[in-house]
Amino acid sequence: MSRRSFPCRATGGELRDLEQPGYYPGYSTLAQKKSWEEATRKTVTERVEKTAPIRFFSQEEAALLGAVVDRVMPQDDRAEDRTIPVLSVIDERLYKNSLNGFRYEDMPPDQEAYRLAIRAIDEMAQSRFKESFTDLTVHRQELILKSLHDGKPEPDNAVWHRMPLHRFWALLMEDCATAYYSHPWAWDEIGFGGPAYPRGYMRLENGLPEPWEKDEQRYEWNEPIDSLSQLEDSH
Template identity: 55%
Template structure:
């Protein structure tokens, strides 16, 4: 009976998030989380690790087996950052075991003060910008819905983040006087995307062949897979009905890319 009760609880917990699952574009039914979403079923980049050099293998395997602890964010900040990452790059199509710990890797970069080698003159250092941005997002959530961001529904959370994406936040103006809304959005998105696509599970999802050194690639034209890769198998899907992610809007809102500089203009 205990085993049956535990199984029932697991099923209830899984089904509680059905409204966040992506939807089958043909049947309209939610797509259950899986170990490997994407168009390359059965492909595993790590199966090729014997062909990598030792230094590469060590770095890549650490991303899977040695997840860094949270050291920069406070517990409250980490919880808020997790909720934000869950909307910016949802992983509801992944089972719990194969979700990529985005917050941990963003936290590590900020803890070690790793930067790209430049900083925009209208932005504070990255670690300060993230802290200010979290405060601003929480302030906007309470301004719009009188609740914490982490307690909002996914549509409400998307609406809060949309105001920053559109560079038109309705609150936290004292923070936006200290840094650019648009540059903060780009910083936040870059960190989320970088953390996700640096992970081997994401490589499996997009069919990436993994590190090329020292073996290299040989089929460089025509979109043909390497012998160790698999053929793409596409399927139709769309975002949940409440989410805003299926609607494209350029950064800066309908006008698009307000005051978007080219290259590293405005950096120091």
């Protein structure tokens, strides 16, 4: 299991095991599925009811990439049974060898790029901390990943001389964000109204809410105490 790192309420206590994170408690996109046409309803509902098995990555590769995903797209505040299967979506795309519509000429195919990156990240962890990436603390995992985000891998690795690091990072972020925000539970989190067809929108002026929308209910929260951002902000 990947490491977990819980954000904290400003009033005290960890944010964890939430059925529905975000500022729209009680909002449900799926509650509106009767207003969708059949193909849309089937597609969206399956994103909740069916999770594709891991078929492209090996068990070890899946564990490491899963740990990476858990740090760049953390869901530690979510209840386990309400976690959006980001890794599964990425694996499914690569298993089917589906493209995002383009590939840079200086990048290897996506399947190769991911395998190269997984190997490089683990080698970086072994070189810097003498442990596999999956065994590192959250803080050390984030140190490795921040160095990749900044384009200054620490330590350097030969893989980043074979393919541009900034392009792989962009690929990873695109896949994570696409997997997360295509899921109805993420729509609940941000109050998204879901597919508009054939229902459409009624109130197109003056920022008036639609009948199915919920009022935002904000709450203050802080980064996890062991996160890199929290430790940097304290200095």
